[in-house]
Amino acid sequence: MTPPVLETKGLSKSFVSGTERVDVFSGLDISLAPGQSLSLVGRSGSGKSTLLNIVCGLESADCGTVSILGQRFDTGDAESPRARERRWASLRRQRIGVVFQDANLMPALSLADNVRLRARLAGRSTTDSQDWLQRLGIGELANRYPDQVSGGQRQRAAMAMVFAMQPDLILADEPTGSLDRHTADEVADTLFALQADAGVTLVLATHDTELAGRCESILDMAHRNDPGPGG
Amino acid sequence: MNAAAALFSHYRRHPLQLVALALMILISTMLWSGMNHLTDQARSSLGRAEQSLSEGSQVIREDGAPVTVADFARLRRAGLCVMPWLEVPDPDGVGRLIGIDPLAAACFASGAMSGEQPALDGEPFIDMARAARLAGSPGDEAPPLVLLAADSVSADGLPTGYALASFARGPDTGELGASFLLNLDALGVLVLLITALLLRAVYQLSIVQRRDSFALLHRFGVPGKRINGLLMIEVLVLAGVCVLPGVWAGAQLARALGEGFGRSLEGLFDVTLYADGSQWWRSILVMMIVVLIACLPVRTLPHWLKRSRGVGWLGLGLLAIGMVWVAWSPGLVWTFVAVGLVFVGAGVLVPRLMAGIMATLSSRVDDPLGRWRYRELGVMARQLALPVVALQFTLALVLAVQTLVTTFEATFEQWLDQRLAAHWYVQVPEGRSGDRAADWLAQKLEPGTAAWHRIRRGTVMVDSGAGPSHRVDLLAVSPIGPLMEKWTLQSSLAHPWKLLADNQGVLINEQLALRYGVGVGDSLVLTLNGRVQSRTVLGVYADYGRPSGEVLVNGADLPADFQPEFESFSISPGGRGEAWLVSGFERIWQVPEIEIRENSDIRAMATRVFRQTFVLTRAMTFLTLTLAGTALLIMGWVFITSRAWYLQLLVTWGLSRREAFGELVRVSLGLTTTVSLLALPLGVWLTWVLVHRINPQAFGWSLPMAVYPGFWLELLALSTVIGLGIAALMGRQLRPGRMVALPANQSGGGER
Ligand SMILES: Nc1ncnc2c1ncn2[C@@H]1O[C@H](COP(=O)(O)OP(=O)(O)OP(=O)(O)O)[C@@H](O)[C@H]1O
Ligand SMILES: [Mg+2]
Numbered sequence: 001m002t003p004p005v006l007e008t009k010g011l012s013k014s015f016v017s018g019t020e021r022v023d024v025f026s027g028l029d030i031s032l033a034p035g036q037s038l039s040l041v042g043r044s045g046s047g048k049s050t051l052l053n054i055v056c057g058l059e060s061a062d063c064g065t066v067s068i069l070g071q072r073f074d075t076g077d078a079e080s081p082r083a084r085e086r087r088w089a090s091l092r093r094q095r096i097g098v099v100f101q102d103a104n105l106m107p108a109l110s111l112a113d114n115v116r117l118r119a120r121l122a123g124r125s126t127t128d129s130q131d132w133l134q135r136l137g138i139g140e141l142a143n144r145y146p147d148q149v150s151g152g153q154r155q156r157a158a159m160a161m162v163f164a165m166q167p168d169l170i171l172a173d174e175p176t177g178s179l180d181r182h183t184a185d186e187v188a189d190t191l192f193a194l195q196a197d198a199g200v201t202l203v204l205a206t207h208d209t210e211l212a213g214r215c216e217s218i219l220d221m222a223h224r225n226d227p228g229p230g231g
Numbered sequence: 232m233n234a235a236a237a238l239f240s241h242y243r244r245h246p247l248q249l250v251a252l253a254l255m256i257l258i259s260t261m262l263w264s265g266m267n268h269l270t271d272q273a274r275s276s277l278g279r280a281e282q283s284l285s286e287g288s289q290v291i292r293e294d295g296a297p298v299t300v301a302d303f304a305r306l307r308r309a310g311l312c313v314m315p316w317l318e319v320p321d322p323d324g325v326g327r328l329i330g331i332d333p334l335a336a337a338c339f340a341s342g343a344m345s346g347e348q349p350a351l352d353g354e355p356f357i358d359m360a361r362a363a364r365l366a367g368s369p370g371d372e373a374p375p376l377v378l379l380a381a382d383s384v385s386a387d388g389l390p391t392g393y394a395l396a397s398f399a400r401g402p403d404t405g406e407l408g409a410s411f412l413l414n415l416d417a418l419g420v421l422v423l424l425i426t427a428l429l430l431r432a433v434y435q436l437s438i439v440q441r442r443d444s445f446a447l448l449h450r451f452g453v454p455g456k457r458i459n460g461l462l463m464i465e466v467l468v469l470a471g472v473c474v475l476p477g478v479w480a481g482a483q484l485a486r487a488l489g490e491g492f493g494r495s496l497e498g499l500f501d502v503t504l505y506a507d508g509s510q511w512w513r514s515i516l517v518m519m520i521v522v523l524i525a526c527l528p529v530r531t532l533p534h535w536l537k538r539s540r541g542v543g544w545l546g547l548g549l550l551a552i553g554m555v556w557v558a559w560s561p562g563l564v565w566t567f568v569a570v571g572l573v574f575v576g577a578g579v580l581v582p583r584l585m586a587g588i589m590a591t592l593s594s595r596v597d598d599p600l601g602r603w604r605y606r607e608l609g610v611m612a613r614q615l616a617l618p619v620v621a622l623q624f625t626l627a628l629v630l631a632v633q634t635l636v637t638t639f640e641a642t643f644e645q646w647l648d649q650r651l652a653a654h655w656y657v658q659v660p661e662g663r664s665g666d667r668a669a670d671w672l673a674q675k676l677e678p679g680t681a682a683w684h685r686i687r688r689g690t691v692m693v694d695s696g697a698g699p700s701h702r703v704d705l706l707a708v709s710p711i712g713p714l715m716e717k718w719t720l721q722s723s724l725a726h727p728w729k730l731l732a733d734n735q736g737v738l739i740n741e742q743l744a745l746r747y748g749v750g751v752g753d754s755l756v757l758t759l760n761g762r763v764q765s766r767t768v769l770g771v772y773a774d775y776g777r778p779s780g781e782v783l784v785n786g787a788d789l790p791a792d793f794q795p796e797f798e799s800f801s802i803s804p805g806g807r808g809e810a811w812l813v814s815g816f817e818r819i820w821q822v823p824e825i826e827i828r829e830n831s832d833i834r835a836m837a838t839r840v841f842r843q844t845f846v847l848t849r850a851m852t853f854l855t856l857t858l859a860g861t862a863l864l865i866m867g868w869v870f871i872t873s874r875a876w877y878l879q880l881l882v883t884w885g886l887s888r889r890e891a892f893g894e895l896v897r898v899s900l901g902l903t904t905t906v907s908l909l910a911l912p913l914g915v916w917l918t919w920v921l922v923h924r925i926n927p928q929a930f931g932w933s934l935p936m937a938v939y940p941g942f943w944l945e946l947l948a949l950s951t952v953i954g955l956g957i958a959a960l961m962g963r964q965l966r967p968g969r970m971v972a973l974p975a976n977q978s979g980g981g982e983r
Pocket of ligand 1: 043051
């Protein structure tokens with residue numbers, strides 16, 4: 001049996017703002033096999049983004065374990081913050097692709113240069129960046145800047161960047177959240193097609209039930225009773 | 232929540248911005264009003280020195296000899312209304328006393344000189360007899376007697392041998408004094424301009440950040456006029472609160488700098504700085520207006536100013552015209568106008584140039600991250616254009632002033648070394664002649680090991696052939712020997728000292744050469760004690776720190792009856808000591824005690840005085856630099872904060888926070904370093920203008936053009952500090968566990 005790409009055990013996170021303490025989630029266990037897709041749903045504020053940030057190391061959990069792509073991060077470990085940070089950075093650099101709702105591109109670089117930059121950071125060849133833009137249907141926009149294209153085209157470019165780095169895991173936080181229905185569907189189609197094609201594992205946070213339904217399993221962050229992946 | 236509260240809540244979220252804006256207004260007010268305060272004082276002091284008798288005329292002898300009491304008696308007997316005027320140093324204080332003859336003054340029918348109580352504010356008049364007694368006391372050089380002529384005296388009515396001339400006290404500071412004030416005013420305007428730029432930059436920032444709130448208020452039905460009105464009130468309140476303490480701080484600054492400034496005024500013009508109260512309300516008014524203008528919304532300009540290519544060419548054109556103009560400008564005002572053009576041109580051009588350089592560099596590099604750095608720098612150059620330009624101007628100014636001052640010090644010290652080449656200096660006592668002492672020195676001192684010369688000073692009428700003749704200072708030196716030959720000459724014929732020793736001509740100082748357009752090889756007609764001689768100009772020598780023209784002649788060329796106003800010896804006695812000199816002079820001059828001074832003491836004192844001369848300029852430029860640096864720091868910080876998301880993006884893409892911080896450091900250092908690199912040529916050019924154009928036009932003497940790469944390094948180090956400051960402030964945004972919020976108004980793809 002292949003080990004899971006992503007596994008969390010007893011993951012808890014709370015925020016303290018002023019005197020108030022907000023428990024976002026606690027005792028969260030997830031396990032995700034290679035090539036699988038999982039969607040995170042739940043009302044606003046239920047902790048979808050927080051979870052995504054924790055499993056790519058941009059935020060840290062209060063307690064619990066994250067095992068990801070063969071690396072284990074335990075809040076109880078005596079590892080120095082810097083060493084931990086380095087391990088996370090190297091994972092994000094080469095193996096975890098992150099897509100946000102918006103602002104995934106450097107505004108000062110053309111779409112093609114954005115793709116090249118992401119590929120170069122991941123240590124991949126920068127020569128096929130044009131191909132990736134082409135596959136996402138925006139090849140002719142390669143030399144435009146992010147403010148010169150539409151929101152949907154920007155999200156396509158963001159996908160091109162993620163696929164150009166050839167990751168093992170994609171974390172997408174409402175990747176179609178700022179798009180209209182039609183464009184959202186188009187972008188989602190491309191995302192799932194490429195994901196299946198490359199056999200990449202995908203975790204996707206969304207409010208869109210239709211989009212969520214396209215994933216193999218769904219985790220409702222607001223009413224969590226079935227943390228494990230379905231079927 | 233009403234509209235006002237909604238608008239101003241911005242500052243509750245960004246208190247630092249409010250503090251920055253307030254500090255900016257306060258400091259600029261302080262700088263400018265302090266500067267203005269001193270300029271006002273200098274203006275009124277110089278004015279007083281001249282005003283007294285600006286219309287006055289005096290009777291002089293056509294033979295160039297000083298007038299005497301006998302001349303006075305002769306003119307009075309001819310029925311002419313003249314009055315003796317003798318300025319003597321106040322024995323009790325530092326000022327001067329003016330001796331007049333009240334009886335003779337009676338014929339000055341009208342005007343300031345009528346009656347026994349001449350109505351000259353602040354001028355202490357004493358009776359002529361007392362003044363004459365004071366003038367007789369040993370010490371300073373004997374003051375010349377002046378015969379003032381009433382309006383009724385005309386040139387035709389004068390007996391032969393006399394002429395009318397205008398009377399101004401001291402060297403004719405008129406034009407030079409005005410230039411000096413113009414210099415100060417120009418510096419003041421430049422400071423005002425730089426601070427206005429900075430003010431605008433910081434204020435615009437708060438406007439840009441509140442644009443969304445404005446739009447929202449507008450949508451909620453608050454009319455645009457009302458929003459603008461509220462903003463105007465905001466500016467007025469802010470200005471009102473900050474300008475007053477600023478003016479107060481300016482007065483304190485003026486007081487702190489006043490001493491050095493007063494010395495420079497005395498050193499340059501022999502004018503005392505009177506501590507006047509300046510018109511503080513004017514400072515307040517001007518600053519309020521400047522703040523208002525700086526913060527006024529400009530709607531028509533930005534778009535075409537930001538993008539158009541034509542504006543770049545316009546900037547280049549202004550720059551070129553200004554540079555050519557400076558080289559040919561006939562006077563100081565035009566020079567300043569031309570410098571203004573160059574600055575405006577540079578201001579328009581530099582942000583574009585920086586963006587262009589970055590665009591070129593980014594297209595050259597292959598590494599995508601390197602390309603990102605350059606593109607990001609280009610965005611900064613455009614977004615931070617105002618503070619960048621202000622910083623560039625200030626850096627250029629600092630470089631130029633620093634270089635000027637250092638050049639001046641070096642040149643002045645070298646010049647003093649040449650002038651004070653002898654070891655000892657002794658003044659011939661009042662009423663004694665240097666003849667016998669000169670014979671004695673010639674006899675006793677061996678030319679090989681010892682060196683000496685005798686200096687006699689007076690005045691001489693000079694006619695250069697163009698225009699009227701002028702009375703200038705006379706410096707007679709004999710013998711012309713090794714003490715002189717180290718003098719560096721600005722220009723000369725071959726072997727000038729040999730020619731001078733052979734009595735083949737004269738040397739003149741730079742002031743005379745510039746003022747009357749005389750050069751090497753020209754001939755001058757000198758009238759001295761009635762003797763009229765034509766002499767060739769053998770060379771021009773530098774003569775720093777005073778405005779008067781001067782002719783240097785071989786002492787052997789003086790008429791026998793020449794009466795020096797002042798006489799001294801400079802001696803390096805070889806093997807002989809001080810005691811030998813003292814006893815020798817005391818014997819010859821039959822005085823109980825003679826004071827001989829070591830030239831090194833004089834040199835130290837002179838150096839000290841002249842160091843003070845530029846205290847003001849130096850202080851002003853450094854304060855302005857601090858201001859500009861701080862402004863760029865704040866602006867850079869706020870700007871990078873607005874782009875923090877993109878640094879976060881780099882972290883998301885797998886750069887460690889450390890590496891991302893490294894990128895931040897590179898970008899902010901890149902910005903400040905480029906600014907200072909671009910400031911260097913402007914600074915070097917400005918140095919040239921100061922040294923070769925403004926200084927001669929303002930003070931009558933020029934300085935050699937020197938370049939000090941050490942200062943360049945200092946400026947680069949300074950800009951590095953500012954760059955690191957920006958990065959350090961920003962580093963907080965990259966602290967772990969802190970996700971930067973997605974920028975609210977950048978969903979359109981962000982600024983590029
Ligand atoms: N830095 C923070 N400080 C304090 N509380 C925070 C912070 N970040 C998130 N929270 C809180 O944590 C909870 C979860 O936030 P999170 O952004 O993960 O929700 P979400 O499910 O992604 O919501 P949405 O669907 O609106 O994006 C919210 O209640 C939020 O207010
Ligand atoms: Mg979210």
